Amino acid sequence: MIVGVPKEIKTREYRVGMVPAGAAALIAAGHTVLIETNAGVGSGIPDSEYQRVGAQIISTADEVWKRSEMIIKVKEPIAPEYARIQPGQIIYTYFHLAGVDPELTKTLLQKKAAAVAYETLQPDDGSLPLLKPMSEVAGKMAIQVGAKCLERAHGGKGILLGGVPGVRRGRVTVIGGGVVGLCAAKVAVGMGAEVTIIDVNMERLTYLDDVFLGRVGVLASDSESISRSVREADLVVGAVLIPGRKAPKLVSEALISEMSPGSVVVDVAVDQGGCIETCKPTTHDNPTFEVHGVVHYCVANMPGAVPQTSTYALTNVTRPYSLRIANVGLAAAVKEDRALARAMNTYNGHVTYEAVAKDMGYAYMPIADALAGK
Ligand SMILES: NC(=O)C1=CN([C@@H]2O[C@H](COP(=O)(O)OP(=O)(O)OC[C@H]3O[C@@H](n4cnc5c(N)ncnc54)[C@H](O)[C@@H]3O)[C@@H](O)[C@H]2O)C=CC1
Numbered sequence: 001m002i003v004g005v006p007k008e009i010k011t012r013e014y015r016v017g018m019v020p021a022g023a024a025a026l027i028a029a030g031h032t033v034l035i036e037t038n039a040g041v042g043s044g045i046p047d048s049e050y051q052r053v054g055a056q057i058i059s060t061a062d063e064v065w066k067r068s069e070m071i072i073k074v075k076e077p078i079a080p081e082y083a084r085i086q087p088g089q090i091i092y093t094y095f096h097l098a099g100v101d102p103e104l105t106k107t108l109l110q111k112k113a114a115a116v117a118y119e120t121l122q123p124d125d126g127s128l129p130l131l132k133p134m135s136e137v138a139g140k141m142a143i144q145v146g147a148k149c150l151e152r153a154h155g156g157k158g159i160l161l162g163g164v165p166g167v168r169r170g171r172v173t174v175i176g177g178g179v180v181g182l183c184a185a186k187v188a189v190g191m192g193a194e195v196t197i198i199d200v201n202m203e204r205l206t207y208l209d210d211v212f213l214g215r216v217g218v219l220a221s222d223s224e225s226i227s228r229s230v231r232e233a234d235l236v237v238g239a240v241l242i243p244g245r246k247a248p249k250l251v252s253e254a255l256i257s258e259m260s261p262g263s264v265v266v267d268v269a270v271d272q273g274g275c276i277e278t279c280k281p282t283t284h285d286n287p288t289f290e291v292h293g294v295v296h297y298c299v300a301n302m303p304g305a306v307p308q309t310s311t312y313a314l315t316n317v318t319r320p321y322s323l324r325i326a327n328v329g330l331a332a333a334v335k336e337d338r339a340l341a342r343a344m345n346t347y348n349g350h351v352t353y354e355a356v357a358k359d360m361g362y363a364y365m366p367i368a369d370a371l372a373g374k
C-alpha cells in the first residue's frame with residue numbers, strides 16, 4: 001500500500017502522524033511511505049531520519065495526498081485540505097466530526113472517503129486507546145495552562161493554585177473524571193490545590209476516590225453539584241465525553257456569570273463542541289478570551305504544543321492498526337477487529353458511526369452493511 005504523511009497545517013500543530021520507526025515497520029512489510037518535506041520537523045524529526053529508513057520525501061502536500069491510498073495524520077483535515085482528499089481514500093486521524101466544521105463530513109461523504117477515526121476506535125472493554133495518550137497530555141496541560149491563566153497578568157484573579165500556609169489554596173473543579181479528568185486532578189493535587197471531580201459514572205467515582213485516598217472530592221454529576229462546585233471554583237476543567245457525540249452543555253452561561261471575576265475555565269472537551277456553553281474553539285496563537293470576567297481557554301489541539309511528548313505517545317498506539325490496514329487491506333482489517341470497526345466514521349458515502357450520524361443529521365449505516373456494498 002502507498003501510505004502518505006502530510007505536514008499538519010492547523011495553527012501551531014507541531015505533531016506528525018508517523019515517526020521513522022513507523023515508516024520503517026511499513027517499509028519492512030513491503031509498503032511505500034511518502035512523507036511531506038518537513039512534516040516531522042516540528043517534532044524534532046528531520047527529513048533525513050525518514051530517508052534513512054527508506055521513506056520518500058515529497059515536496060508538496062498535493063502530491064502526498066494524490067499518490068497515497070492511506071493518509072496518516074494527527075488532526076482532522078481542515079478547509080485547505082478538503083480538495084486534496086482523493087475518491088475512496090483511507091484517512092486515519094482524529095476527526096471529531098460532531099465537533100468540527102460540518103463541511104468536513106459532507107466532503108468525506110462526497111468523496112466516499114474511509115474516515116478511520118482515532119477517537120472512536122474502541123475495544124469491547126469500552127476504552128479509547130488512541131485517544132488516551134492525548135487525553136493524558138491535555139489533562140496534565142489543562143492545569144498547567146489554567147494556573148498560568150489565573151495569574152493576574154494573564155487576566156486571572158491572581159491566585160496560586162497551591163497557596164501558601166495561612167492562605168486558602170486554589171479550588172479546582174474537574175467535570176468528567178475519565179482520562180483527561182484523572183490526569184488534571186493528579187497535577188492539581190500535585191500542585192497543592194483543593195480538587196473536586198464530578199462524573200456520572202459511579203464506578204469511576206469509586207475508583208477515583210480509591211486512588212486519591214480522599215485527597216480529592218468526588219461528586220455525582222447533576223445540576224446541583226455542578227452549579228455549586230463551579231460557582232466556588234477558581235479553575236474549572238471541562239473533560240466530559242460521550243464517544244462520537246457532541247459534548248453535553250453542562251455549564252450554562254448564567255452559571256459562568258456567577259463565577260468570581262478572574263476565574264478560569266479550560267474546556268478540554270472543545271474538540272467535541274465543548275461542555276461549557278460560552279466556549280468556542282481557540283488556537284495556540286490566541287488561546288483565551290473573556291466572558292463575564294471569566295478567562296476561557298479552549299484550544300482544540302492542546303497536545304500539539306508539546307510534540308516531543310505527544311507525537312511519540314500518539315504514534316506508539318496508532319502504529320499497529322495502520323500496519324494491519326496496510327498489510328491486509330481496510331475491509332479485512334475491519335472485519336476481523338471490532339475495535340477498528342468502531343473507528344469507521346464514514347465509508348463509501350455513508351456515515352458508519354451511529355452517534356455521528358445522529359448529531360450531524362445523516363442516516364446511519366452499520367459498517368458491516370457499508371462494506372457489503374449495501
Ligand atoms: N482539546 C484537546 O486538545 C484535547 C481534547 N480531548 C478531549 O477531551 C475530552 C475527554 O476525553 P477523555 O478524558 O479521554 O474521555 P473519557 O471517556 O476518558 O472520560 C470522559 C468522562 O466523562 C464522563 N461524563 C460523561 N457525561 C458526563 C456528565 N454528564 N457529567 C459528568 N461526567 C460525564 C464519563 O463518565 C467519563 O468518565 C474528549 O472530548 C476528548 O476528545 C482529548 C485530548 C486533547
Ligand SMILES: CC(=O)C(=O)O
Nearest residue numbers: 134271300301302303
Ligand atoms: C484528541 C485531540 O483532539 C488532539 O490530540 O488534538
Ligand SMILES: [Mg+2]
Nearest residue numbers: 271300301302
Ligand atoms: Mg482536539
